[in-house]
Amino acid sequence: MSDPTLQAADEAAGPARRAPLRFRSSEGMATRIVVAVVLSLLCAAALVALSGHSPLAAFGAMIVGAVGSPHQIGVALNRTTPYLLAGSGVAMCFRAGIINIGAEGQIAMGGVGAAAVALAWPSGASELTVVASLLGGAAAGAIWAALATAIHLGRRVHEVLATLLLNFVALLLVQQALAGPLGQFGAGFLQSPEFPKAAWLWRIPDFGAHVGFVIAILAAIGLSVLLWRTPFGFSLRVAGSSRPAAAYAGFSLPAITWGVMLLSGALAGLAGGIEVLGVHHRLIEGFSLGFGFKAVTVALLGALEPLAVAPAALFVGLLEAGSLSMQRQIGVPSALVVVIEGVTMLFILAATVRRA
Amino acid sequence: MIDFLAAAIRIATPLLFAALGGILSERAGVFAVGLEGMMLMGAFAAVVGAWASDSALIGILLALLGGAAIGLVVALVAVRHRADNMVTGLTANILALGLTSYLLRVLAGGGRPIAIHLSPLAAWRVPVLADLPVIGPLLFVQPPLTYVAALGCVALHLFLRRTQAGLTLRATGENPEAVFASGVEPMRVRLLAVVACGAIAGLGGAVLSLQQVGTFTDGMTGGRGYLALASLIVARWNPLAAAAACLVFGAAEAFELRLQGFGVPVSSYIVQMVPYLIALAVLAGLGRSTKLPAAIGQPLQRDR
Numbered sequence: 001m002s003d004p005t006l007q008a009a010d011e012a013a014g015p016a017r018r019a020p021l022r023f024r025s026s027e028g029m030a031t032r033i034v035v036a037v038v039l040s041l042l043c044a045a046a047l048v049a050l051s052g053h054s055p056l057a058a059f060g061a062m063i064v065g066a067v068g069s070p071h072q073i074g075v076a077l078n079r080t081t082p083y084l085l086a087g088s089g090v091a092m093c094f095r096a097g098i099i100n101i102g103a104e105g106q107i108a109m110g111g112v113g114a115a116a117v118a119l120a121w122p123s124g125a126s127e128l129t130v131v132a133s134l135l136g137g138a139a140a141g142a143i144w145a146a147l148a149t150a151i152h153l154g155r156r157v158h159e160v161l162a163t164l165l166l167n168f169v170a171l172l173l174v175q176q177a178l179a180g181p182l183g184q185f186g187a188g189f190l191q192s193p194e195f196p197k198a199a200w201l202w203r204i205p206d207f208g209a210h211v212g213f214v215i216a217i218l219a220a221i222g223l224s225v226l227l228w229r230t231p232f233g234f235s236l237r238v239a240g241s242s243r244p245a246a247a248y249a250g251f252s253l254p255a256i257t258w259g260v261m262l263l264s265g266a267l268a269g270l271a272g273g274i275e276v277l278g279v280h281h282r283l284i285e286g287f288s289l290g291f292g293f294k295a296v297t298v299a300l301l302g303a304l305e306p307l308a309v310a311p312a313a314l315f316v317g318l319l320e321a322g323s324l325s326m327q328r329q330i331g332v333p334s335a336l337v338v339v340i341e342g343v344t345m346l347f348i349l350a351a352t353v354r355r356a
Numbered sequence: 357m358i359d360f361l362a363a364a365i366r367i368a369t370p371l372l373f374a375a376l377g378g379i380l381s382e383r384a385g386v387f388a389v390g391l392e393g394m395m396l397m398g399a400f401a402a403v404v405g406a407w408a409s410d411s412a413l414i415g416i417l418l419a420l421l422g423g424a425a426i427g428l429v430v431a432l433v434a435v436r437h438r439a440d441n442m443v444t445g446l447t448a449n450i451l452a453l454g455l456t457s458y459l460l461r462v463l464a465g466g467g468r469p470i471a472i473h474l475s476p477l478a479a480w481r482v483p484v485l486a487d488l489p490v491i492g493p494l495l496f497v498q499p500p501l502t503y504v505a506a507l508g509c510v511a512l513h514l515f516l517r518r519t520q521a522g523l524t525l526r527a528t529g530e531n532p533e534a535v536f537a538s539g540v541e542p543m544r545v546r547l548l549a550v551v552a553c554g555a556i557a558g559l560g561g562a563v564l565s566l567q568q569v570g571t572f573t574d575g576m577t578g579g580r581g582y583l584a585l586a587s588l589i590v591a592r593w594n595p596l597a598a599a600a601a602c603l604v605f606g607a608a609e610a611f612e613l614r615l616q617g618f619g620v621p622v623s624s625y626i627v628q629m630v631p632y633l634i635a636l637a638v639l640a641g642l643g644r645s646t647k648l649p650a651a652i653g654q655p656l657q658r659d660r
Contacts, residue, residue, distance in 0.1 A: 051462040099442050155640035158589075158648070160389070160442050162639075165586060168579050168632045176625040290450075297447050333461035335574075338454025345447045346429060349439035 029352060033301075036347035037315075044340045048332055058332045065325025066318040072325075074208025078279055080317025082107060082291045083298050084216040085271035088223050088309045089264030090299035095227065096260045097240040102148050102163025103268045104292025105170030106141040110272025112177050113140025115192050115283035118199035118276075119182060129198040134273045141269015142262045144170060149261040153254050167292065175285055182283055190285035201278035210278035216313075219267060223306040236260060268292065297345040316341055358494050360610055365494070365502065366568070368599075368606030370395065372505045373560030374584035375591070375598040376512050377423075377553035383516065383593055384549035385529035385542075385651045389445025390430045391557050392581025393452030398423035398558025399565035400456040403572040404463065407472045415566050416501070416559070423558015424551050426452050431550035435543060438655035449581070457574045474570035477501065501563045508556070512595040525549060529649035532656055543656045557581065586635035590642070593649065605631040 045055035066076045086103040093100040117136030121129045148162040177183070178190040201210040227233040239246040239256045247253060271291070276283050294316060301312040319341065323334035374395050378388035401422030406415025426448055434444040457469070464470035480503070482496040516522040525545055527535045532542035564580070565572045587605060591597035612627040 047458065047462075052465070099440070101442065101446060151636065151640055157636070157639045160387075161586060161589065162636070164582055165632045165636050165639075168582070169629050172625045172629045176623055179623060179625060290453075293446055293450060297443060297450065300443055333458050335454050335457035335461065338450060339458055340454075342447055342451030342454055346433050346444070346451065349444055349447060350433045350437040 032351045033348055036351055037344055039347050040340055040343035043343050044336060047336060047339060051332055053330050053332050058326050058330045058336075061329045062319070062322035062326040062337075064322075065329075066322030068325075070206065071208040072321065074204070076314075076318045076321035077209040077213040078317075079320050080313045081212040081216045081278075082271040082275055082288070083295050083313035083316050084213075084310055085219055085274070086264075086268040086292060086295035087298035087313055088216075088220045088306045089267030090296050091301075091306050091309050092223055092227065092236065092260050093264050094299060095240045096236045096256055097243065098257060098260060099160050100145070100148075100163050100261060100264055101160055101293070101296050102145060102166055103264070103295045104288070104290075105163070105167035106144045106265045106268035107272035107275070107288040107292050107295075108167075108170045108174045109144040110137035110141040110269030111276045111283055111287055112174055112182070112272075113137045113269060114273030114276050115182055115195070116140075116177075118195040119192060121196070121199065123196070126198065129196070130201060130277065133195075133199050133277055134201075134270060137273020137276075138266040138270040141272060142266040144269070145261045145265020146258075148265075149258055153257060174283070178283060178285055184282075192283040194282045195277065199277060200281055201274060203278075210274070212274035212278045215270070215274065217310070219270075220306050220310055223263075227306060232256075232259060268295070271295075294341060297341070300345065300349065315344075358490065360607075360614060361494055363610035363613065364603055364606040365498065366606070367609045368602040369502045369505050369567075370560040370563040371580055371584045371587060371602040371605060372509060372599055373501075373563060374557040374581055375588040375602055376505075376508055376595055377556030377560070378585055378588045379512065379516075379593050379595055379598060380525070380549045380556070381553035382588065382652060383529045383649060384525050384546045385532065385649055385654065386430075386434060386546055386550050387441035387445060387653050388553060388585055388588070389442050390426060390448040390554075390581075391445075391584050392577055392579070393445075393449035394423040394426045394554040394557035395561035395564070395577045395581045395584075396449075396452045396456055396575065397426045397554075398561030399576055400460070400561070400572050401558065402562035402566040403472055403474065403570075404459075406474055406566055412477055412566060416562050419558045419562035419566070420555040421558070423561060424555040427551040427554020427557075430554070431547045435546045435550060435656070441653045453575055456572070460572065460574070469574065472571055474566070476570045477567040499567045501559065501567050504559070505563070506599075509595045509599045516595070526649075529651055532651050532654075546656065557584075560584070583631055583635070586632075586639070590635060590638045592642075592647075604634065608634060 041059075045059075048055040048058045065072060067073050086107055090100055090103055114133045114137030118129065118133040121132065144166060148159065148166050151157050151162040152159040175190055178192060182192045184191055184193045201212060203210050227236065235246065235251040235256055236259075238249060239251060239253060243253060246256070272288055275287060275291075280287055298309055298312045298316060301308045319337040323337040326332050326336070327334040374391045377394065378391050381388040398419040402415040402419035405418030406412050409415070429451065430444055430448050433439050434441045460469045477499045479497050479499050486492045486496040488496070516526060524535060524538075524540055528542045528545040528549075535542045535545065560580075561577065564576060583605060584602070587601035588598050591601045608630045612624060612630070615622055615627060616624055
């Protein structure tokens with residue numbers, strides 16, 4: 001680091017010395033993850049026993065609730081969608097060594113953007129309405145990420161703080177939008193009017209799912225191709241491994257940061273848009289609560305490969321879809337799944353992921 | 357005016373506890389993103405402890421333990437197993453949110469959360485001082501944990517500046533190799549610092565639940581742990597400056613309550629953004645002069 005060029009380049013790269021998130025070794029990864037899941041399910045079983053119910057009955061009800069019928073599977077896939085979309089975007093940031101924890105706010109803004117377009121669309125709506133609304137969501141998410149990036153790069157504020165603080169501003173902006181321009185007057189609580197039918201995301205017939213899941217899978221595949229097969233993906237991987245090396249190779253670190261932040265912001269915004277257009281058909285206060293933070297933990301598994309986010313997101317989606325029927329049928333509080341999610345990710349963090 | 361300042365102090369107290377804990381953790385070199393979960397667990401343990409034992413003191417002790425438990429989780433995963441600090445902290449927050457919501461319902465024996473209503477901790481009048489004009493009612497008629505926060509702030513300042521242990525802790529955040537060379541195991545320092553951070557932040561949670569409302573609701577910390585994180589960075593890891601930053605945030609929120617009271621036509625949501633915007637503006641204003649502890653977030657070698 002004595003070379004002044006390198007030092008200047010590193011300075012330009014950002015405030016803190018950084019190292020990418022890495023797995024200790026990719027060998028035995030699958031085994032470790034399976035062990036982590038099993039251990040956390042054992043913890044969950046102990047908690048269920050504490051509540052005086054049978055763990056087997058609770059898990060059984062959860063499985064039936066998640067995959068018991070085509071409709072239930074559809075619900076689980078809908079639940080998976082925001083985690084997969086936002087999580088694979090965040091994973092790209094991780095890959096570039098940028099800790100973006102702003103998905104929570106970007107998803108919320110995506111919901112606002114999509115709702116604004118859907119409600120403002122002139123009557124005589126067509127298929128274009130949905131597409132335009134989704135684009136509105138993606139744009140809003142990207143704008144929110146751009147704001148964080150500008151503060152981070154322009155003023156050297158650590159990206160964790162810039163993205164984190166903007167999350168809270170975004171959540172309040174959703175409430176403000178619902179109390180003002182987008183709100184339904186006299187609804188009793190904060191929500192927008194129902195969107196016109198043309199703005200509803202298409203549902204897959206005879207199946208509870210909307211097409212959001214397909215979009216999410218395509219996006220994850222696209223990101224994988226982007227990461228492994230394009231010059232941008234290469235520059236991103238180099239920057240993630242070593243910032244000085246990336247600067248020395250002539251890659252512009254601010255450009256990489258902008259690119260990957262806008263990309264993940266747009267994906268998170270799209271996730272928010274899909275949630276309001278596909279599930280609620282209106283903007284509701286707190287529609288995205290916790291999605292973004294969980295997407296960040298889900299994205300950990302994608303520190304290696306964007307497609308690896310898919311099974312993690314599916315795990316979370318299935319758990320959450322199954323949790324309600326577990327609560328209804330057995331009486332075990334559905335908050336149990338949040339514990340399972342937290343414990344699983346902590347075990348995986350402890351067992352595999354390192355800062356190199 | 358005195359009411360307004362008193363409200364600012366009241367709102368600042370839980371933030372200050374969390375910020376003090378966070379300063380310990382970050383000065384030792386571990387990002388304190390888990391403050392939110394530590395506070396939440398402390399808030400939960402305080403109310404359940406006080407409710408079950410009928411003693412506020414037991415509640416406060418349990419808040420220390422509850423916060424420390426989340427601190428221990430963060431310490432084991434992020435320090436011992438060298439995982440990324442930020443993501444570990446976020447995940448610990450998710451765990452605390454799930455665990456408190458779950459246990460609250462299990463305690464009720466059904467799907468509905470148990471309803472606990474305790475009377476909030478009463479204010480203690482400090483003899484003589486409470487009779488001073490203006491500052492008497494403002495500073496010396498406060499609930500007990502507020503005094504603890506003020507004393508803790510000064511104590512932490514002296515600990516960091518004036519004691520050997522404080523020097524070792526700061527050195528662990530700047531140059532762990534030097535600490536190792538001096539014969540102290542830096543990993544042990546970090547583990548202890550993060551667990552202590554949890555206990556102190558847990559007290560902050562107890563302020564929210566036990567001292568202010570007397571009940572626990574799901575996710576009742578509502579982002580205050582993150583705000584405390586911002587305030588300790590704005591304060592550049594200095595306990596006294598952190599107190600000032602927390603008071604500014606407290607004043608902003610007290611001002612918001614006031615505005616609503618007077619029916620001023622400003623949206624409360626916009627006003628609620630003010631603390632976060634202040635934090636962003638100050639951080640942006642500090643710009644590159646914000647100097648993180650040099651070794652923060654860097655994992656320690658094991659098996660040397």
